[in-house]
Amino acid sequence: DTSEAVPMIEKLKFNGRYHKAMMQVFGKTLITRTLEIGARLSRSHGLNTITLDGDQVNKRGALTGGFIDERKSRIGAYESKKAAEGKLGKINEEKEAIEEQIQEQNQIEAKLSGQINKAYAEKRHLRNQYDQMQNDIKRLAKDRDLEISTKKNNETELARLKAEAAQLESQLESIQSELDSDLADELNSQDQGELERLTADTTELRSKLIEISNLRAEAESKKKILENDLSTNLTKRAEELRLELSSQSQEETTEEFTKEQDELRQLSEIISDFDEQIEEAEGTVDDATSRLNSLQGQLEKLKAKESNQEKRLETVSRDVEKFFTKRNNLIRRQQYCRKRIRDVGALARDDYTKHDQKSVKRLMDQLAKCNEKLKKFSHVNKKALDQYVNFTQQREELMRRKTELDEGGQAIHDLIKHLDQKKEEAIQRTFKGIAKHFSAVFKQLVPSGKGTLTIKKKEGDESKHNRSTANYAGVGIKVSFSGGSGFDRSVKGLSGGQQTIVALSLIFAIQRCDPSPFYLFDEIDANLDAVYRRSVAGMIREQCSTAQFITTTFRPELLEHANKFYGVAFQNKMSKVSVISRDDARDIISQVEKEL
Numbered sequence: 001d002t003s004e005a006v007p008m009i010e011k012l013k014f015n016g017r018y019h020k021a022m023m024q025v026f027g028k029t030l031i032t033r034t035l036e037i038g039a040r041l042s043r044s045h046g047l048n049t050i051t052l053d054g055d056q057v058n059k060r061g062a063l064t065g066g067f068i069d070e071r072k073s074r075i076g077a078y079e080s081k082k083a084a085e086g087k088l089g090k091i092n093e094e095k096e097a098i099e100e101q102i103q104e105q106n107q108i109e110a111k112l113s114g115q116i117n118k119a120y121a122e123k124r125h126l127r128n129q130y131d132q133m134q135n136d137i138k139r140l141a142k143d144r145d146l147e148i149s150t151k152k153n154n155e156t157e158l159a160r161l162k163a164e165a166a167q168l169e170s171q172l173e174s175i176q177s178e179l180d181s182d183l184a185d186e187l188n189s190q191d192q193g194e195l196e197r198l199t200a201d202t203t204e205l206r207s208k209l210i211e212i213s214n215l216r217a218e219a220e221s222k223k224k225i226l227e228n229d230l231s232t233n234l235t236k237r238a239e240e241l242r243l244e245l246s247s248q249s250q251e252e253t254t255e256e257f258t259k260e261q262d263e264l265r266q267l268s269e270i271i272s273d274f275d276e277q278i279e280e281a282e283g284t285v286d287d288a289t290s291r292l293n294s295l296q297g298q299l300e301k302l303k304a305k306e307s308n309q310e311k312r313l314e315t316v317s318r319d320v321e322k323f324f325t326k327r328n329n330l331i332r333r334q335q336y337c338r339k340r341i342r343d344v345g346a347l348a349r350d351d352y353t354k355h356d357q358k359s360v361k362r363l364m365d366q367l368a369k370c371n372e373k374l375k376k377f378s379h380v381n382k383k384a385l386d387q388y389v390n391f392t393q394q395r396e397e398l399m400r401r402k403t404e405l406d407e408g409g410q411a412i413h414d415l416i417k418h419l420d421q422k423k424e425e426a427i428q429r430t431f432k433g434i435a436k437h438f439s440a441v442f443k444q445l446v447p448s449g450k451g452t453l454t455i456k457k458k459e460g461d462e463s464k465h466n467r468s469t470a471n472y473a474g475v476g477i478k479v480s481f482s483g484g485s486g487f488d489r490s491v492k493g494l495s496g497g498q499q500t501i502v503a504l505s506l507i508f509a510i511q512r513c514d515p516s517p518f519y520l521f522d523e524i525d526a527n528l529d530a531v532y533r534r535s536v537a538g539m540i541r542e543q544c545s546t547a548q549f550i551t552t553t554f555r556p557e558l559l560e561h562a563n564k565f566y567g568v569a570f571q572n573k574m575s576k577v578s579v580i581s582r583d584d585a586r587d588i589i590s591q592v593e594k595e596l
Helices: 016-026 035-045 074-180 189-247 254-344 360-377 384-445 496-513 530-543 582-595
Strands: 005-007 029-032 048-051 450-457 472-480 518-522 548-552 565-571 574-580
Touching: 005 035, 029 035, 035 048, 074 189, 074 254, 189 254, 384 450, 384 496, 384 530, 472 496, 496 530, 530 548, 565 582, 574 582
Parallel strands: 029 048, 518 548
Antiparallel strands: 005 029, 450 472, 565 574
16 A cells, blocks of 8 residues: 555665665665554565654564654754854954954054154154263263373383383393303203293293283273374364354353363363373383383393203203113013023022123023024923913812802702792682681571582692692682582582572682772672572671672662662663662662562
8 A cells, every 4th residue: 555655765866877776775665654554564575664753663573763853953953054154154254354454453553653663763862962962071071080090090100110120121130140151061950950040030021021011002002092082082072062152142152152161271281281191101102112122132032042051951851861761671671581580490509600600602602502402392382381270270260150159049949949938838828718718608608508618739649748839730619508418519510599609608708818998799699599699698798897899789688788779770872870768779679570
């Protein structure tokens, strides 16, 4: 019936060359009005159906669907996006217009700032000119005072230079008188002392010459400074004052003109005084220069004599060096001969005087004959004794090192043995503690049962005295839930609930031996009956004083001893956790038990 269902392929528009692909994907899908019609057609024809609300029915029987929030439509979101883009474009245009206005205002502001800065610059320039004129007047007064003080200093310096020149002349005369005396062919101690004194005097004269040169340079620099002041400052300032006086009116500047003329007259007098002082200083400098030239000539003569003395000293030094070189060679030759004598070994007392009467030539001939005879024994290893001594020392050193290594190895083996013993004791102690707690916990959970932990040993190591951990193969568990003879049942042969009891007993035993801060259990009571669930709840309550236990459960027994409850609900495809009361927890578990 076309009124109840329509093939989806008829409502799709696509290119004809993709017909096979579209048929493969949508060929077995119908669009129906309701979910009931879709389920019926899917069961009868084996097709996939979908309703206008989005509910789907698979041909295998699965139903899918859900609420469609129209507020989250893609078309609406696209339209909202378009509207937002339009608003964004308008806002960007407004932003660009505002930025242009801001830029224009900034340009106007920059122009006004430039004009203001220009006005300030002109004002500063005028102010600087006024300050410069004031400073020039003050500086001229300071220059006048400075020149007066400089004149006094120059006079003092001139007197000191004259005194030093007189002293230098006296020293030069004494040195000249000493240099005129003839030197002996060889230097004795007195001559060497005299030479050292002359060297010291020469050094002192050099230093004084440098000081005089510095004073001359300083006087010349002061002269140049005074000339520059005259040419650049005083004369120029006088011209400026004349121009300023000529530019002002007669009525306003009569008194000022008189003052300026007086000041100009004083400055002219000062300048004339300075000129006289400069001429005197130049004359003094010329005299000092001439005296310096004469002193330099005398100094050059002293240097020539000093160089001659140095050459003679160098000649004597070379002779002394040759003598010491020859002496050192003879000493080395003597040491070599003594070493050769020691190598020969101890001689008899008569051997020392046996060859006293023989000539050196005869002794050398006998020595040559002995060397010829010794050549026959050239194949003998002459270093055998030394090598034997060296090898003996090396062997003793190696034996000593071997002894040290053996002692160190024995100490390491003893330490390893001690650590293995400590490890085995710790394992034994821990296992005994856990086994003891396991039996107690299992007895508490299963009052009529019994459980123990045992250590499995490797095959062939059944000796009771051999307790090394290297011989352990693992840990075994033996339990009995009835207290009868069925004590050797393996864990694989137990039911799911019994395996849970055994596992919890082991966990609680480890917790008592080595407690942890908290434990997380996920539906540990799912396979337990009511009796065991109450036992487990009591055990958790007993041990919660030393640790925190977090459990998930659908049974009411664990709720009796809990002090905090959380409910987990699935809402809007999300899990939500909230704090609930004990009664709410009981109600939730009751509903779950009814559904089960």
